[in-house]
Amino acid sequence: MTQHPTPNERRPANDGPKAAGRNRAALVAAAREIYAEHGLDAPFSAIARRAGVGQGVLYRHFPDRDAVATAVLEENVRQVEEAAASEELTFAGVLGVMTWHLTESAAFIGLLHAGEAGRTGIHAYALALSERVELALRAELPDGHRLGAANDLMLAVAMVSGAVTGPTREERERRALAAWRLLDVEVGPVRPLGG
Template structure:
């Protein structure tokens, strides 16, 4: 019979399963916290929301940039997966990117106008992946006449940046209508992906 009370018994280390769960919880919490308070929200709020200690946060993400990069990576992967679907259009991809911007203000940096202004090469790499995904769909949109000739991927990413910046100043309920209007003003028919 054990003499240890439940308070004094040691927790068992759940190992890699806990690490994966904690990482997923931290990413989910970061999306929520950053959506509510911006990318400069306190990281201890992210750890608290995830239900883990700050030590766990810093084991997975040694700094804010590492956490933001992980969020971008998730978003880029979903855009790449969507781009691989048959008959997907540039407008479909921009709708998905717009939804990401509505859900997480850190998405604004994804479309920053100049890669050389990014201090972290991981962000440059993620941006390059987005360019690679959008370029062939932009060519198709130009050929179909839905985008003016001469439109570049940089123009499209500038549009993403402008729309995303405007979204940060809108209530969550107003963001879909605002995004559609903003895209229309710059000549694109984009509906935020649901």
């Protein structure tokens, strides 16, 4: 039975286009969490549930699994780029933001391991995003830093990302920090940009 508001009751506001941006942001955040907890093969419906939206809203924003993964990857890279451009963060601080994304986002780890073999679809896009991460990090790399040699920076990032395993975010962070320590690289607080 449909209930109609009484004269003194207000209908919820229809935010129209404003809601679309909020829904998309909620879906990206939910996908990051779901992928971190259950891997990239997690049910699509779990993302919608976590974001608090219907599955139709999910499909309106992201028609398939690759579109969601691409959005998560893009957001992660954008935040690393913003951290690198920030006047407030040192190189160690930028590494802290990137490490947060490594521990929070299974999709981000795959991005950093994108190789030449998978240069189609999302893999080619992931390779381009990996190059953006390298440019952002390299722009902040202090002169004479131990990771300054040609391929050392992204090799170190790949090594650390390979160590980011474990059932909990805390365990993944602990392992990432241990890997950076073994590489004798200082990392700032592990947190999202602005966190």
